[in-house]
Amino acid sequence: MDFDFTPEEEAFRAEVQAFIQAHIPKSGTAEEIQAWQKAVREKRWVGFSWPEEVGGGGGGIAQQVILKDEMAKARAPALGSCFMGLAWVGPALTEYGTDEQKQTFIPDILDGKVQWCTGYSEPDSGSDLASLKCKCVRDGDTYIVNGQKIWTSIAMWSQWIILLVRTSGDGSKHDGITCLLVPMDSEGITVRPIKNMSGGAVFAEVFFDDVRVPVENRLGEEGQGWKVTVSALAHERSSIAEVQGLQRSLAELKDLARSCKKNGRSAAEDPGIRGRIARADARIEAMRLNGMRYLTAQLRGEKLGSETSVNKLHRAELEVEIGELALEIQGSRGPLAKGADEVPADGKWQRMALSWPEVVIGGGTPNIQRNIIAERILGLPKDL
Amino acid sequence: MNFGFTDEQEFLRSEVRKLLDEKAPLDDVRRVSEAESGPGYDTDLWKEIAELGWTGLVIPEAHGGAGLGWVDLVVVLEETGRSLFPAPLVATTLAADAIVRTGSETQRARFLPGLADGSVIGTVALAEEEDTPGEAGIQLSAQRSGEGVVLSGEKLFVQNAAAADIFVVAFRREGELALAVVEKAQDGVSAEDWPGIDLTKRLGRLRLENVEVAAEAILEGGDSAAVGMLFDVGATAIAAEAIGAAEAALALTTAYAKERIQFGRAIGTFQGVKHPLAEMYVDVESFKSLTYYAAWCIDEGHADRSLAASRAKAYASEAIPRIGIDTVQLHGGIGYTWEYDAHLFLKRAKWVRPFFGDADHHYERVAALGGL
Ligand SMILES: Cc1cc2nc3c(=O)[nH]c(=O)nc-3n(C[C@H](O)[C@H](O)[C@H](O)COP(=O)(O)OP(=O)(O)OC[C@H]3O[C@@H](n4cnc5c(N)ncnc54)[C@H](O)[C@@H]3O)c2cc1C
Ligand SMILES: Cc1cc2nc3c(=O)[nH]c(=O)nc-3n(C[C@H](O)[C@H](O)[C@H](O)COP(=O)(O)OP(=O)(O)OC[C@H]3O[C@@H](n4cnc5c(N)ncnc54)[C@H](O)[C@@H]3O)c2cc1C
Numbered sequence: 109m110d111f112d113f114t115p116e117e118e119a120f121r122a123e124v125q126a127f128i129q130a131h132i133p134k135s136g137t138a139e140e141i142q143a144w145q146k147a148v149r150e151k152r153w154v155g156f157s158w159p160e161e162v163g164g165g166g167g168g169i170a171q172q173v174i175l176k177d178e179m180a181k182a183r184a185p186a187l188g189s190c191f192m193g194l195a196w197v198g199p200a201l202t203e204y205g206t207d208e209q210k211q212t213f214i215p216d217i218l219d220g221k222v223q224w225c226t227g228y229s230e231p232d233s234g235s236d237l238a239s240l241k242c243k244c245v246r247d248g249d250t251y252i253v254n255g256q257k258i259w260t261s262i263a264m265w266s267q268w269i270i271l272l273v274r275t276s277g278d279g280s281k282h283d284g285i286t287c288l289l290v291p292m293d294s295e296g297i298t299v300r301p302i303k304n305m306s307g308g309a310v311f312a313e314v315f316f317d318d319v320r321v322p323v324e325n326r327l328g329e330e331g332q333g334w335k336v337t338v339s340a341l342a343h344e345r346s347s348i349a350e351v352q353g354l355q356r357s358l359a360e361l362k363d364l365a366r367s368c369k370k371n372g373r374s375a376a377e378d379p380g381i382r383g384r385i386a387r388a389d390a391r392i393e394a395m396r397l398n399g400m401r402y403l404t405a406q407l408r409g410e411k412l413g414s415e416t417s418v419n420k421l422h423r424a425e426l427e428v429e430i431g432e433l434a435l436e437i438q439g440s441r442g443p444l445a446k447g448a449d450e451v452p453a454d455g456k457w458q459r460m461a462l463s464w465p466e467v468v469i470g471g472g473t474p475n476i477q478r479n480i481i482a483e484r485i486l487g488l489p490k491d492l
Numbered sequence: 493m494n495f496g497f498t499d500e501q502e503f504l505r506s507e508v509r510k511l512l513d514e515k516a517p518l519d520d521v522r523r524v525s526e527a528e529s530g531p532g533y534d535t536d537l538w539k540e541i542a543e544l545g546w547t548g549l550v551i552p553e554a555h556g557g558a559g560l561g562w563v564d565l566v567v568v569l570e571e572t573g574r575s576l577f578p579a580p581l582v583a584t585t586l587a588a589d590a591i592v593r594t595g596s597e598t599q600r601a602r603f604l605p606g607l608a609d610g611s612v613i614g615t616v617a618l619a620e621e622e623d624t625p626g627e628a629g630i631q632l633s634a635q636r637s638g639e640g641v642v643l644s645g646e647k648l649f650v651q652n653a654a655a656a657d658i659f660v661v662a663f664r665r666e667g668e669l670a671l672a673v674v675e676k677a678q679d680g681v682s683a684e685d686w687p688g689i690d691l692t693k694r695l696g697r698l699r700l701e702n703v704e705v706a707a708e709a710i711l712e713g714g715d716s717a718a719v720g721m722l723f724d725v726g727a728t729a730i731a732a733e734a735i736g737a738a739e740a741a742l743a744l745t746t747a748y749a750k751e752r753i754q755f756g757r758a759i760g761t762f763q764g765v766k767h768p769l770a771e772m773y774v775d776v777e778s779f780k781s782l783t784y785y786a787a788w789c790i791d792e793g794h795a796d797r798s799l800a801a802s803r804a805k806a807y808a809s810e811a812i813p814r815i816g817i818d819t820v821q822l823h824g825g826i827g828y829t830w831e832y833d834a835h836l837f838l839k840r841a842k843w844v845r846p847f848f849g850d851a852d853h854h855y856e857r858v859a860a861l862g863g864l
Contacts, residue, residue, distance in 0.1 A: 109494060109495060109496065109497065109498075109563050109784065109787075109788050110493065110494045110788075111493060111494075111495065111785070111788060112493065113493045114493075117493070170493055173493075362862070362863065362864050365864065366864075376864050379856070382855070382856060382859040382864055383852060383855045383856065383859070385859060385862075385864060386806065386855035386856065386857075386858035386859040386862065386864075387806070387810075387855055389803070389858050389859075389862055390782065390803040390806050390807045390855070390858060391778070391807075393782060393785075393800075393803050394778035394779070394781055394782050394803075394807060395778075397495070397781035397782060397784070397785050398777060398778060398781045400493065400495040400781070401495045401496065401781055401784075403493070403495070404493070404494055404495040404496040405496065407493075407494075408496065415777075418773070418774050418777050418778070421774055422774070422778070475763070475767070477770075478763075478766065478767045478770035478771070479763070479766065479767075479770075481770040481773050481774065482760075482766040482767065482769055482770040482773075483766075485773060486742075486746050486769055486770070486773060487746070487750070488746065488749060488750060488758075488760035488761070488765075488766050488769065489750065489757070489758050489760050489761045490761070491761065491763065491766070
């Protein structure tokens with residue numbers, strides 16, 4: 109057992125640190141951020157773990173962790189500017205795309221020239237994603253799509269959508285699903301933003317009315333869309349950066365506890381608050397170390413399975429708990445919002461206390477993670 | 493970066509597992525630990541595991557041990573925990589570890605070979621009436637007597653007190669913490685075990701009445717830091733055994749949930765059964781990672797050691813009672829019977845929770861060490 113990285117890996121870390129020093133945006137202007145994106149791209153650190161032949165960095169798992177870790181520590185802007193493209197579309201294209209599709213789409217994702225959104229969920233298909241109904245029939249060289257998607261993040265700012273549709277109702281519900289790559293300016297697409305509970309509008313409803321999609325825009329075989337999706341979802345390989353974010357929140361939470369009073373003394377002296385902060389601390393550390401164990405397994409060539417649900421559950425609990433703790437520490441100031449005279453940190457904690465659904469619900473709810481652990485790891489019989 | 497066990501460690505695990513499966517199945521564990529008289533463990537099996545090197549795992553080879561580290565020990569303790577193996581292994585190992593770290597060369601040569609070959613049972617005597625874990629809880633104060641000291645008082649919650657031949661006793665000398673090896677055979681020393689909930693784990697009292705402790709028995713490096721270390725390694729050892737016990741409880745309950753049919757299907761299809769099992773898994777995996785890291789920190793002399801040990805024991809102490817309770821509860825009525833094994837794990841959980849500091853104690857320590 110050894111928690112130290114190899115000299116080669118440490119050398120890579122030094123290279124990353126030096127790069128960050130030289131290029132990190134200082135004042136945060138648009139030009140600076142663009143220059144950053146360009147520099148990162150030239151380093152091939154966007155799509156770092158993707159194969160070199162599609163324009164990625166061909167990087168190893170350990171290096172990828174180091175890269176994410178250092179970027180998070182320095183609070184550097186994201187690696188690349190097309191989040192959905194990098195998270196799902198690129199990996200799915202790499203595995204299932206035709207050569208032509210790879211050449212058409214991947215460079216633009218890496219260069220951040222296009223934004224992608226993800227059209228999976230429907231009003232009646234959330235956790236039970238495979239029950240999706242968005243209708244798709246073939247007409248010669250085109251597919252015709254009719255139906256609705258919902259909760260589509262950044263749909264209003266995207267040029268493309270990776271879309272799951274139903275091409276067949278026969279067989280198992282997983283069988284008739286097909287994956288399409290669709291331009292958002294196609295005729296018949298309507299986007300209606302949805303305002304979320306923290307007041308922002310980051311996701312939308314997307315309606316499809318006789319939308320025609322060329323057959324060449326199909327990703328993978330007809331009816332194989334579920335496979336494409338599952339494999340794309342499995343590509344997220346490490347959760348180190350998320351831990352860094354939580355570690356930062358924890359440090360800020362401690363500062364907050366020191367600066368707020370509770371029952372006439374510093375909240376940092378309140379045994380209940382201390383205990384709960386420490387409990388969050390132990391869980392964040394457990395996540396970090398769980399991640400290390402999974403990483404080690406991957407480095408040894410084992411395939412990572414459903415273990416990632418363990419950290420997803422921790423993260424869901426922590427996002428809620430840290431937000432709650434922060435407002436509780438603030439006492440009667442807790443329910444105030446940005447702009448109020450007395451609100452600490454310009455309402456940052458209030459925003460956190462209202463934004464947890466992004467990680468808790470998005471990407472599968474806690475109950476679904478528990479089902480995954482129970483069924484795929486413990487081998488319990490399937491839920492009905 | 494390599495957060496996994498070596499092939500040698502995996503081999504050690506499978507050897508330990510094989511022996512325990514064969515020689516210490518739960519039926520035997522019950523027979524031995526439930527016996528009205530006797531030391532609470534199988535003395536023949538103790539000799540056998542000593543010959544295999546388990547008792548001297550962290551003792552240097554020069555003193556008859558295997559010269560391995562805490563990461564290796566964790567492998568063994570996970571397996572003894574899984575079997576609820578009743579033996580003074582943790583007690584003896586903690587005594588040995590204290591002597592390895594703080595004894596002079598002469599003291600090591602005197603005490604370690606017997607602990608390594610299993611002929612001497614050791615234990616540590618730390619806690620007192622106030623039941624405060626950590627250095628602050630040690631108030632037993634020594635009277636000077638020539639070069640040595642005289643000890644009078646009581647130590648409580650001593651593991652395997654009745655079986656132990658030697659005790660590593662923590663006390664204060666002119667206010668400063670110190671450690672000494674006290675032998676059962678000395679005048680004024682008496683020890684007894686109390687009845688306990690978990691019959692596989694014996695705890696008791698050490699009485700010291702004007703016990704003369706010669707200078708040679710006062711451990712050379714036994715200062716406050718050494719006592720702090722003893723609490724860290726103790727907490728880590730308890731957490732390591734808890735991993736195995738919790739995994740065994742999870743396996744037992746999962747297997748039951750797959751075969752027990754109610755309402756026409758296996759109860760494992762119901763989320764009211766499935767989700768607590770998933771939570772058990774999340775918790776065990778997580779305090780497992782924390783415990784492995786604590787063991788690594790002990791071996792490496794890493795600055796994170798105390799924080800890592802406290803995180804591990806805090807998490808384990810909080811999770812383990814829930815795991816014990818759910819194990820019994822998810823078994824329904826059968827879980828409440830003496831005949832069935834589920835309750836054995838609940839009882840182990842009761843033992844693990846407070847020992848070497850409960851969740852509140854360790855979370856407070858995590859807060860303090862984390863700068864709060
Ligand atoms: C911020 C945010 C961004 C999102 N972005 C996208 C996106 O870009 N693209 C996209 O396609 N989707 C997106 N989603 C949708 C997201 O994937 C779904 O919201 C999620 O899968 C849950 O589905 P649902 O909302 O229909 O809830 P439901 O499935 O209706 O669930 C409601 C409740 O019932 C519980 N439940 C459901 N089934 C079970 C079961 N079998 N056992 C136990 N409990 C169960 C759930 O856990 C939940 O608590 C986003 C969601 C959020 C919150
Ligand atoms: C102290 C004691 C005294 C008793 N006295 C009597 C008595 O005098 N007379 C008598 O007739 N009986 C008596 N019982 C039996 C008692 O009624 C049953 O033990 C109880 O109904 C549970 O049934 P079971 O033991 O078969 O567990 P099971 O039904 O097998 O349940 C096992 C586990 O599965 C869970 N489970 C089962 N079905 C579901 C579901 N649909 N959804 C979610 N979870 C589920 C249960 O909650 C439990 O955790 C007694 C039991 C005890 C412990």
